[in-house]
Amino acid sequence: MRPAGVLRLALLALTAAFLLFPALFAPMLRPLAPPNMPVIYDRASLSSLALSHLALVAAAIIPSALLASALAILVTRPAGAEFLPLSRALVGFGQTFPPVAVLALAVPVVGFGTWPTLIALFLYGLLPIFENALAGLTGVSGAVRLAADGMGMTPGQKLRRVELPLALPLMIEGVRISAVIAVSTAAIGSTVAARSLGEVIIAGLNANNLSFVVQGGLLTAALALIVYEALGMVAEAARNRLGLPAEPASRPAG
Template sequence: MSRLLRLAGRPAVWVSGAFLLVLGALPYSAGLFGALFPDLPRPLYSRASFLDLALSHAALVGIATLVVVGVGIGVGIFVTRPVGRDFAGPIDTLTAVGQTFPPTAVLALAVPAMGYGGAPTVMALIVYGLLPVVSATIAGLNAVPRAPMQAADGIGLSPGGRLLKVELPLAAPVILSGVRTSVVLNIGTATIGSTVGALTLGSPIIEGLSGSNPAYVIQGAVLVGLFAVAADLWLDELERALT
């Protein structure tokens, strides 16, 4: 019971509750936005349900995150092994370029090859989200103290066993901080996927901006903001637990 009470007092729970509350209340808020913006003929976004937008947005970010985590941690492990140390510089440059490359440009390049919809959006999120995970993995593994690694060698662990049983567990909090940064960035970045036909919480924002409808912009922005903050807080809880 005490654990449940402590959990209920966490900011992550409150923000998640606020997100779900807003998500459930928005379909019934036409009167509110009509009063706030009386000049708008359609004050409530209705091309798709807000629940569908949220689920699609979460799915795009989730798919991209799975790829980013798998590739980013794999690359970080590779360049911290003796066989891959020579590739550390070029890989760092490539991931940095991916971070600075505008997601809109990635979308523009991906659409001719992948078509419209979620696929180019996922590609843009992967490119944009790799750097934090790769950098955090490299930093975390390089920061592992030598004493536990020498102890692992002393008890006869193989290099793979030392990596799985010593290095990765000790580096996990640092790696998770990179994953956390990547996820929060991609929750915000996924909104522009609506410009190429992806169904996201950015759909009301894009339509509102193009149609001079501030009510749509507010509806999408509030949901995206609460979603990003809730994800950040939950990952912070996990990071604290690992630490």
């Protein structure tokens, strides 16, 4: 097995062990906890908080990916090309405000809980997915398009059978970027009562318990790395299936 694969498995095993058996790590964290204070976060199960954290990310990124991809398809069609500047402005709107500002604006409208965080993550995830999908669709070579036309494909068939499959690896990279950003950002949702690992960090700050802060921060970082590696493997598999060379992930604008 490659060293990278060993590191992935080690990260996954260590994260799973901490989530399922956190008491095993108490001796290492004890110096960070104040006297007579709990070392391991005990107000909720760490595994349940991690699952809620990931569910929050998935619930925001899936609709974000669908909308951003649909807009990319629209503006790469002759009938929708004129909407490219408007589409870029729309998907870029979410990143003009920090997520905390989006939360503050959303709470008076939808109340405390999950929805403000979903809105913030949804808006923040649009731009990387849109730009990668746009790059993938416009990057299909003219020779491939000409061959598809020569085979008598309709525009819809050409999109489904040629353009989307060839653009898929780059589209997955866009989802990968947005998902990692969302995993890292979702922690702030606990400031408005969303259930996430941010709850552990906030509890640690309120109680001046560095052990809680470290647990929440390291678990959030570990989940971000696991999601990054998992989606990277999916993108690599898509490239290998098409016989395409590996491409670096695009960076989110801003």
